[in-house]
Every structure is written in C-alpha cells, then in structure tokens.
Amino acid sequence: MTGETTVRTAVRIHGHGAQRKALRALLDGLPAHGGRLLLAGEPGLGRTTLLQWAARSFRAGPVLHLGPDPDAPATARHLLDTLRAAAGGAPLLVCVDDAHLWDAPARSALGRAAEHLGSAGRVGLLVSAASDRAADPDLAHLPVVRLDPLAPPRAAALLDDLTDGAAAPAVREQLLAEAEGNPALLVALTRRLSPAELRGHRPLPRPLADAATLVRVAGAAAVTPSAHARDMLLTVAAALRASDGPDVDAGLVRDALRRRRPAREPGAGPEALPGQLARDGDRLRFHSPLVRRTVYATAPPEVRRAVHGALADVLDSGGDRLPGLLHRSWSLSGPAPAPAQADRLAAVAADGTVPASYGLRGTAYARAAELTADPAVRAERRTVAAELALHAGRPEQARPLLAAARDRAVPAAVRGRAELVRGLVELGDGPVGDAHQSLLLAASLLAADAPAEASTAALAAADAAWAAGDLSACLATLAPQPPRRTAAAAVAATSPRRPHGSTTTVHAAVMRDHRVGMRALLEGRLDRAGAPLRQVVERGRTEDRPEPLLRAAAAALLLGDVDAARRAGARALAAARHLGSQSLEPRALEYLAYAELRAGRHPQARTHAEEGLRTALRTGQRNTAAHHRAVLALAASIEEEPDAVARHVTEALDTARRHGLAQAATLAQWAAARADLGRGRPFDAADRLGLLVLPGPGRGHFAVWRLAVPCFVEAAVLAGRQEDAREVLTDFAGWAAFGADPQAAAQLARCQALLAPPDRADGLYRQALARHDEAGGDFERSRTALLYGKWLRRRRRPREARDRLGAALAGFERCGAGVWAAQARDELRALGAAPHASGAATPARLSRLTPQQLRIARYVAEGATNREVALTLAVSTRTVDYHLRKVFAALGIRSRLELARVVGQAEQGREARRTAAHQEKTGARP
Structure with a gap:
C-alpha cells in the first residue's frame, strides 16, 4: 500500500451540487468523528475531480491518497495501522480513487478496514469506484453517493469554460448532444477539434465521438x-x-x-x-x-x-x-x-x-x-x-x-x-x-x-x-393574413408521409378561434373575444389530442374559467402521457398549476408545479421550468418558507433574463414581493411591486401585472403611498369589469376599502367578502377578512374584529398560508384572544436554532443590545453578531421586531400547552 503527498490545486466543478453537499457534510464532521462514502459513477463523470475537490477543501488535518501496491498486498490490520500513524491524533482524510482496479486481497482489506474506522479515530474515507463495481461485496456496506451526467445547463457552462464561448452555435449543440452530459467526454471532444472546426468554418469530423476518443474516456471499463x-x-x-x-x-x-x-461452448449463455x-x-x-x-x-x-x-x-x-x-x-x-x-x-x-x-x-x-x-x-x-x-x-x-x-x-x-x-x-x-x-x-x-x-x-x-x-408583436402576429395558395405538386410528390402522432398542426377551427379570441382580448374587446374563446373551450370537452386540449386550457384561463382550465389541462396531461409525448407533459402541468394558482389553491398548484419542474428539466425545457419555478415561488410566498421563495425566484429569474421570459419574470418578482408583504415588510413589497404595476418602461408583463395590483395597493397603503395606489386602481377597475379574473371584483372592493374614508370602508369590506363568497377561494377571502379585522380592531369594535380575524385565521390554516396565519394570530392576540394553535408552528421554527442561537434570540427578543448579550454570555460582540445573523436566516426574518414576535409566540404557545397539560392531569377546567 503506497501513500503520496497531496498537492492542492484549484478544482473547478460544474454541477454535482448534491454530491458536493454530501462530501462537505463528511468533511465538516471529521473534527468530531469519522465517516466514509463511496462515490460511484461511470467513467468520465468526475469521480477523480470530486476527490480532488474534497482534498482541496479539507483543512482540519492531513490528506492521504492510497493506491494499490502490487508488491505488498495489505491486510486490514496493516491498513488501519497506516491510517492511525498518518493521522497522528489529528483528523485525517483518506482518498482512494478507482478502488475497482485494486486486486482482490487489497480491495478486501480496504472493505474490512472501512468497517472498523470507528476504532481508528477521526478518519474520513472517500472511495471512488466505477458504477458496475459499486455493488462489489467488499464495498457494498459503504454509503453510496452516485454521480449522474451533467444537466444541460451545467454541461453548457463547462463547454463555455473550455472554449471561452468561441464555439459556433451549431457546433456547440452537436458537442453537447454527443457528450450526453459526460464531462470528460465533452472535454475530449472539444480538444479533438481545430479552431476552424470549433468556430464552424470547417466541417466537423464524422463520427464526432470516434472509437479512439471513446476508448480514451472509458479506459479499461x-x-x-x-x-x-x-x-x-x-x-x-x-x-x-x-x-x-x-x-x-x-x-x-x-x-x-x-x-x-x-x-457455442456449453455454459456460455446470457446467464x-x-x-x-x-x-x-x-x-x-x-x-x-x-x-x-x-x-x-x-x-x-x-x-x-x-x-x-x-x-x-x-x-x-x-x-x-x-x-x-x-x-x-x-x-x-x-x-x-x-x-x-x-x-x-x-x-x-x-x-x-x-x-x-x-x-x-x-x-x-x-x-x-x-x-x-x-x-x-x-x-x-x-x-x-x-x-x-x-x-x-x-x-x-x-x-x-x-x-x-x-x-x-x-x-x-x-x-x-x-x-x-x-x-x-x-x-x-x-x-x-x-x-x-x-x-x-x-x-x-x-x-x-x-x-x-x-x-x-x-x-x-x-x-x-x-x-x-411583447404586446405589439403578439397583436401583429395574431392579425389575419390573406390566403395564399399556389400549386405545390413537386413538393407533394416528394414529401414523405407525416408520422402517426405527429402534432405540429392543430385543428384549423381551434387555431382560428383561438387567434381571433386572443387578439380581441388583447385589444380590450371582450364582446368579440368571448364567443370564439368559448368555442375553443367547448371543443376541448370532446378532444383526445393534447394540442387542442392545451389550447382549450389557455382559452379558459383567458376567460377566467379556472375550472374549465383545470379540466382541459388534466385531459391534456392524460392525452400526452397516453401518446408518450414527454415534451407536452410539462406544458399541461403548467396550465394545471396556473389554474390552481388562479383559484387560490396553492398546495395543489405546488404539487403540479413540482412535477412539471421535474419533467421540464428531464426533457430539456428550461423555459417551461422557469414558469414552474415562478409558480412554486408564488405558492411558497404564502408559506413559512422564505428560503424556498428566494431559491425559486432566483432560478426563475436566471433563465427568464437570459431567454427574455417577461411573463415568468413578472410572476417571480410578484412572488418575492408577496413574501415581503406576508412577513410584515410593506415598504419592501411596495418598492418591488411598484416596478411591476406602475406605468413606465419597466412595467411587468401585460397579462400579469394587473394580478399583482391588489398586493401593491395593500403594501402602498401600509407604506403611506396612497397616491400611487390610487393611480393603478382605475385601470384595475377596468380589469375587474372585464370579467376574466373571478377574484378581481372582490379584490377591487377590498382595495377601495383600504383607500376609503371610515364611513365608506365598512360597506366596501362587506361587499368584498360577499363577492369572495361568489368567487370562492380561501386565501383571497381570508386576506380580505384579515384587513377588515385589523380595521375593526383599530376602530375599537373588538367583537366584530375577533369574528373576522378568527375566520381569516381558519381560512389561512386551511390553505396552508402560514405567514398570513401568523398575522391573524398577532391581531387576535392584540385583542386579548387566545387563538387556537397559538404558537403551534413557531416552536418548530425555533427548533432550527442551536442552543447558543436560542439563548441569544431570547435575550434580543427581551430588548437586550448585542453588547448586553455578549456581557451576559461572556462572549464577544462579534460572536453575538455572527449568531444573530444565523438566527435571522434560519427564521426567515429581517428585524428584531419580527424576532420578538416569533419568540413571544413560542413562549405563549409553550405556556398554553403547559397549562393544558396541568389541567388535564389535575382534572381542572379552564
């Protein structure tokens, strides 16, 4: 068994985020205990590169690379003694690359030594092996981290690094397709090309991945x-x-x-x-x-x-x-x-x-x-x-x-x-x-x-x-074109038959009606838009092909008929799956997710969007994936998941900005603003939403920004920007009268109540609630009830306020709107009420904190300064600053005021549970 000194070199990794996370967890734990992992993957996926990255990242002690020594096969005891000596009492990382190439005695010794690492101290063992040997009996007991081919965006980033972006688009596409996500093969193919071939000035060699290149990457496998x-x-x-x-x-x-x-000789069968x-x-x-x-x-x-x-x-x-x-x-x-x-x-x-x-x-x-x-x-x-x-x-x-x-x-x-x-x-x-x-x-x-x-x-x-x-381009494209027909006998004679299931064409009547209705709608002529769009929806009721059904779902959404959109989307999904059209599945799921979102059914929207995101990424549709991420961000914006909102927004905007997806970008930005509003940050929400809904060159997507107006009005009123709110309300009133959004009429009444004098606000809130009852949807109705309850409490009408706030809390809890439910609980608590499930979610949030972070959080919630906390706990102010930043990130908050609220809710919830437990034990009654 031989060992060699590690030379630390910069290792740039593309992709493999989950694998690096697993390696990082092992490295971070080595100062306290040992660990072991097996990296398994086909040749060329980066097993060696990941081992180098781990060796470069480990700073707590020495790193040892082990390879087989054909002259001195090791025993398990010999190997353990070697590891103990190399560690010298400090944490040790041991890297073993290509363990499947070791001879049987050495591989057996490695496997037995790995089983006894606990007795070797703080030793971490990282082993790599080819996929076909990962199930080797000597290594089968090791926890396995499998490497997959690079996703298309990661492979593209690697290629751009290799070529400094010099590859011609057509050459780039062929290299990525030929490499199939294998980074080593992508590198080999790129290095095989001359500069003229890379830039598209000369034809590429055929085959691009020739036998010599494949052998060089696959090796002995x-x-x-x-x-x-x-x-x-x-x-x-x-x-x-x-x-x-x-x-x-x-x-x-x-x-x-x-x-x-x-x-053939006996025994040489497929077995x-x-x-x-x-x-x-x-x-x-x-x-x-x-x-x-x-x-x-x-x-x-x-x-x-x-x-x-x-x-x-x-x-x-x-x-x-x-x-x-x-x-x-x-x-x-x-x-x-x-x-x-x-x-x-x-x-x-x-x-x-x-x-x-x-x-x-x-x-x-x-x-x-x-x-x-x-x-x-x-x-x-x-x-x-x-x-x-x-x-x-x-x-x-x-x-x-x-x-x-x-x-x-x-x-x-x-x-x-x-x-x-x-x-x-x-x-x-x-x-x-x-x-x-x-x-x-x-x-x-x-x-x-x-x-x-x-x-x-x-x-x-x-x-x-x-x-x-691009509204003008959309209208121009939808304009009717004069018919043009010429003889095409030569083409017809040579054109091959279209394959069964080929669906580049949709039924002519569906296309015509969709085009006419969509154009009329964009021109603001609802009287001309309704009939053709309804025809598209009606044809979808008897269709079994995915494309006409997708058009039916789109038309239903344009009309605001979310139930019809859900039915058509579900039928389109079933039809796509029946035909095996994997490219249409994420689109059908996109319409389903939008329909659920428009209906206020956020959990269902999230379920469809999660599946749609997986299928979109699997089928190489990053634009569709960006739309699904935007829906996921909107769904998470009402829940207690600030990290999820930020992640989905960032990833949606990354693709939206590069590919010009204004619709996805507007939805994602709206999600970020709604998360701010739900967490009691109206100034941040108003700033974000103002860019989307106020007139100007940066206004959001023409078909989406109006949906965000109610959020902006609420945030603007809370931030003292009433004039900005009034500026957009006139246009929103026209949108509500249009009838394409079932929630818009109720939202309009709510917005008017926010801006109205006290003698009119009460009636407007009641009017909004009545219209919510007609439109349905727990989330929007609960938002109106929450605002109405706040208004009533501030006008010293506690009994009415309690009724409205209790209804809001129940509605938010039913639809999973955790952050909004917290607002309702705060308002009920301010009334002296004890809302059910008070603090039920908050202790779970506090459980994310370490004991030190929890102590600091409690002192800060009581009003102590960072210096006072440092003196009390006998630590430095810098340590308190560091832990407090971690507390804010873990709880998804930005201010000491929010921290005081969260800790207060947890303490009250704990006290309520303690009292209830005591009463149950003693038989007392409240």
Whole structure:
C-alpha cells in the first residue's frame, strides 16, 4: 500500500451540487468523528475531480491518497495501522480513487478496514469506484453517493469554460448532444477539434465521438478478455439502438447470439453476464452508457453489420417490423443510398398501426434520411425525425437533425417545416425572441403550400411574443393574413408521409378561434373575444389530442374559467402521457398549476408545479421550468418558507433574463414581493411591486401585472403611498369589469376599502367578502377578512374584529398560508384572544436554532443590545453578531421586531400547552 503527498490545486466543478453537499457534510464532521462514502459513477463523470475537490477543501488535518501496491498486498490490520500513524491524533482524510482496479486481497482489506474506522479515530474515507463495481461485496456496506451526467445547463457552462464561448452555435449543440452530459467526454471532444472546426468554418469530423476518443474516456471499463463476453456486449449494444428504453430483451440477445454462433461452448449463455451488464428479470442493460457506446464503436464494421443482421432475423420472425427494419438497414454495407430501404423505413414509422414510441419512430426517420438520395426528401425526413425527437423529450437530438436539414435548394415548404420545429425547440429552451423569428419565418415559408402548418407556426409565434411580453408583436402576429395558395405538386410528390402522432398542426377551427379570441382580448374587446374563446373551450370537452386540449386550457384561463382550465389541462396531461409525448407533459402541468394558482389553491398548484419542474428539466425545457419555478415561488410566498421563495425566484429569474421570459419574470418578482408583504415588510413589497404595476418602461408583463395590483395597493397603503395606489386602481377597475379574473371584483372592493374614508370602508369590506363568497377561494377571502379585522380592531369594535380575524385565521390554516396565519394570530392576540394553535408552528421554527442561537434570540427578543448579550454570555460582540445573523436566516426574518414576535409566540404557545397539560392531569377546567 503506497501513500503520496497531496498537492492542492484549484478544482473547478460544474454541477454535482448534491454530491458536493454530501462530501462537505463528511468533511465538516471529521473534527468530531469519522465517516466514509463511496462515490460511484461511470467513467468520465468526475469521480477523480470530486476527490480532488474534497482534498482541496479539507483543512482540519492531513490528506492521504492510497493506491494499490502490487508488491505488498495489505491486510486490514496493516491498513488501519497506516491510517492511525498518518493521522497522528489529528483528523485525517483518506482518498482512494478507482478502488475497482485494486486486486482482490487489497480491495478486501480496504472493505474490512472501512468497517472498523470507528476504532481508528477521526478518519474520513472517500472511495471512488466505477458504477458496475459499486455493488462489489467488499464495498457494498459503504454509503453510496452516485454521480449522474451533467444537466444541460451545467454541461453548457463547462463547454463555455473550455472554449471561452468561441464555439459556433451549431457546433456547440452537436458537442453537447454527443457528450450526453459526460464531462470528460465533452472535454475530449472539444480538444479533438481545430479552431476552424470549433468556430464552424470547417466541417466537423464524422463520427464526432470516434472509437479512439471513446476508448480514451472509458479506459479499461469496456475491455473484456472473453470472446463470448465481447459478443454479448456488442449484441446488447446493437440491440439498444432500436430499443424504446435503456434495456433489451434477454431472449432477443440469446437468439441473436445463437444465429451467429450456433455451436457455442456449453455454459456460455446470457446467464454468464460480463461485469459491464446488469440483468433485471428478462431485461439486460449496460451499467454505463459510455461503455455501451465504446463497445459498439470499437467493434469491426463487418462484425457490427453481422450482429444487426442476426437481430433483424430474430425480430422479423417475431413480427417486430420497425426494429427489424432498422437493424436490417444497419446491416447494409457502405454509405450508398438505399431508396427502397429508406422508403420502407419511413412508411412503417408513419404507420399508426405499428406500435412504437416517438423516440423509435424518430430513429427510423433519421436512418431513412441517411439512406435517401433526394435532398428535399432527405431534409423533410430529418425534420420529421427532429419533431419526433422533440416529442420524445430529446431536444438535444432534434437540434443536430435540424442543422443537417438546412438546405436552401429544397422547396420552401420543406424549409418551413424545419423552421417550425426549430422555433418550437427554442420556445421550450432558448431565447423566445429567436423562437418568435423562426416561427414567423416558418409561417411565411409554409403559407403558400401548407396553410394549416402556417397557421400553427403563426399561433406558436404569438405564444413566443406572449412569453416575451411583447404586446405589439403578439397583436401583429395574431392579425389575419390573406390566403395564399399556389400549386405545390413537386413538393407533394416528394414529401414523405407525416408520422402517426405527429402534432405540429392543430385543428384549423381551434387555431382560428383561438387567434381571433386572443387578439380581441388583447385589444380590450371582450364582446368579440368571448364567443370564439368559448368555442375553443367547448371543443376541448370532446378532444383526445393534447394540442387542442392545451389550447382549450389557455382559452379558459383567458376567460377566467379556472375550472374549465383545470379540466382541459388534466385531459391534456392524460392525452400526452397516453401518446408518450414527454415534451407536452410539462406544458399541461403548467396550465394545471396556473389554474390552481388562479383559484387560490396553492398546495395543489405546488404539487403540479413540482412535477412539471421535474419533467421540464428531464426533457430539456428550461423555459417551461422557469414558469414552474415562478409558480412554486408564488405558492411558497404564502408559506413559512422564505428560503424556498428566494431559491425559486432566483432560478426563475436566471433563465427568464437570459431567454427574455417577461411573463415568468413578472410572476417571480410578484412572488418575492408577496413574501415581503406576508412577513410584515410593506415598504419592501411596495418598492418591488411598484416596478411591476406602475406605468413606465419597466412595467411587468401585460397579462400579469394587473394580478399583482391588489398586493401593491395593500403594501402602498401600509407604506403611506396612497397616491400611487390610487393611480393603478382605475385601470384595475377596468380589469375587474372585464370579467376574466373571478377574484378581481372582490379584490377591487377590498382595495377601495383600504383607500376609503371610515364611513365608506365598512360597506366596501362587506361587499368584498360577499363577492369572495361568489368567487370562492380561501386565501383571497381570508386576506380580505384579515384587513377588515385589523380595521375593526383599530376602530375599537373588538367583537366584530375577533369574528373576522378568527375566520381569516381558519381560512389561512386551511390553505396552508402560514405567514398570513401568523398575522391573524398577532391581531387576535392584540385583542386579548387566545387563538387556537397559538404558537403551534413557531416552536418548530425555533427548533432550527442551536442552543447558543436560542439563548441569544431570547435575550434580543427581551430588548437586550448585542453588547448586553455578549456581557451576559461572556462572549464577544462579534460572536453575538455572527449568531444573530444565523438566527435571522434560519427564521426567515429581517428585524428584531419580527424576532420578538416569533419568540413571544413560542413562549405563549409553550405556556398554553403547559397549562393544558396541568389541567388535564389535575382534572381542572379552564
């Protein structure tokens, strides 16, 4: 066993935040106790880099790197003695990289030593191993932290660091798609390119990830000495190219192996698995996608073709037409076009009676394009493949296909379809201004020969302008265009069939009515907007396709019919899942979340937005993810989660600012302001909201800022800015009369009550409550009841105030509005009432504090200065300052006044529980 001195060098990490958090927890605990972790991941994901980062970050003692010594195999006792000697009584970090490469005796000694680390003192052990060896019996008892591929934004950040942002956009997209989130592979691919290739001045080498590059990254993980193991690995890798998922049928592999080698030695069946494979029932998969790619790329071409031929024979005999045709196409020799094979592939991929996923159909169209000689048909097939990849939730595959489909020599309709798909890709994950222009170009190119697709492109362009908050562009895009029809016989003769389930077009009547109604609404002509939008909603009641249902949900939200929006959104979600369109799932969840939010059902909105965020990130839709984060911020803004609000707001704004998402940005900023208002900070809330709702160039999104007006009016009145509040109320009154927001009429009456003289305010508050009863929704009604109760208390009408405040508290608790419930409790307490559950949540908040922080918090709550606290506790003033900042952060507060309130509520709650317990014990009655 050998040890070497650590050289600390700067290690820049992209992603792996959860893994670094786990490592940091181990490092932070070493001064008190030992610990151990196993980092598991496929080659190239950064196991070594994370070990270096941990070694660089550890400052409490020495760091020891251990490697195997082939001349002196260690025993567990020898290893423990080595660790004790190296520690010398101080905390010690031991790093073991690539433990799967150790020989069996050394690995066994390492495993046994790890089990007895407690007796070795304050020793931390970090071990890394390849994914396929993480379950090694010698290491199986170690807590495992698994490394995943980098998320697209993290991979993009790494690429920008590597190239100083010099990569051409098309090259950048291809590098990111080819690397599949593997940082080492991304580095290797980038270093392989010349400056001219990187900048797009010369064609990229093909294949981009060649065998030599893959071998360099995968190392020995793809190597096996057995001929049978190599055959099995190649057969599984080849079969996965035409698979709907990450695994394949073991029977298919077995039968294909038998067709190639009928007389194999006994015992060499699929049960004798190589270490690179895992078996789950009758399914086989690779532990590492990188190893799978390396196995396939390094096999001789003639052997690959033979394997595909054997797989095609097995599949043909079983009736699996599309996978069989794909494997048959890969068994062809040479790069020459094969028109007949290409036509068969495209025809079967478009056949709705053939069971296949969007991803598999897209693979078939991409392969058909490779075998197609005609440029127009080849470009069209690549476009369809890109569309299907987008539906499968793989925009990283769609972008290179669209880049390859660019050809000015092909007909306008073919170029228009490519621009339509490109615009939809950018609408989900890119600057929405770019998406708007691509979709406008698509509409122009398609207008003559494909008017239905042109209408789809135009409506999607309006969606892009809406997301950007560009009202004039939205109106211009929605303007009716004169019909343009020309003969398109040449295009029609060469254009391939559209695949089953292809949904770049929506029913013409739905698009027409949605466009007409949306434009009328934006122009303020509700009399003309209602009928066509209601038609869109009505058609959604009998639809089973996700796109028309999404339009129905959007139209219902424009009309303020949140129940219809929920129904259409739920049906769209079910339809998208039934079709396997992963790209539409997060959009359906977005409409569901908005509908719940508009109805005041924040917990339900949060549930939908959390699921929508996960699916949006999984399918590479950062723009949709930003909208879900904004909804999550709004939901958290009424709860006792200031950190969650700040996190969601920051992440939503990060994407919104880079991609021009005015709608998401306005929602996120409103959430931050509402959190301020709920926590009793009206000045901060008024400052934030003033930027959104007051006239000026920085006003928020045209369809969202009015929703924030009631919050601004409340904050402005509390902050003494009545004139600013009156300035926006006239416009809000027009919005309320519009009828598109079921809560607006009640909110208007509440705002008017806040600004009215005492002789009118009482009636306005009652009017607001009556309208809340008509509209429904606990949260907004409780806000009105809270303000009314405060008004009554200050006018010395305690009995009425208590009724209103009690109703407000009950409503806030029912909808989970913790911070607003705290306001209601404070008001009840000021009346001398003892609200139920008083302090119930506050002790839980105080439990977040350390004992020292709690002592300091109590002294400060009693009015002591930092110096007085320091003298009492015999610590420095700087120590008190430090702990008090931690207290404020843990409790989500900003002032000593808020701290006094929180501590006071906790003490009263504790006293109430003590009294109740005593009464129960003694049998006394209150």
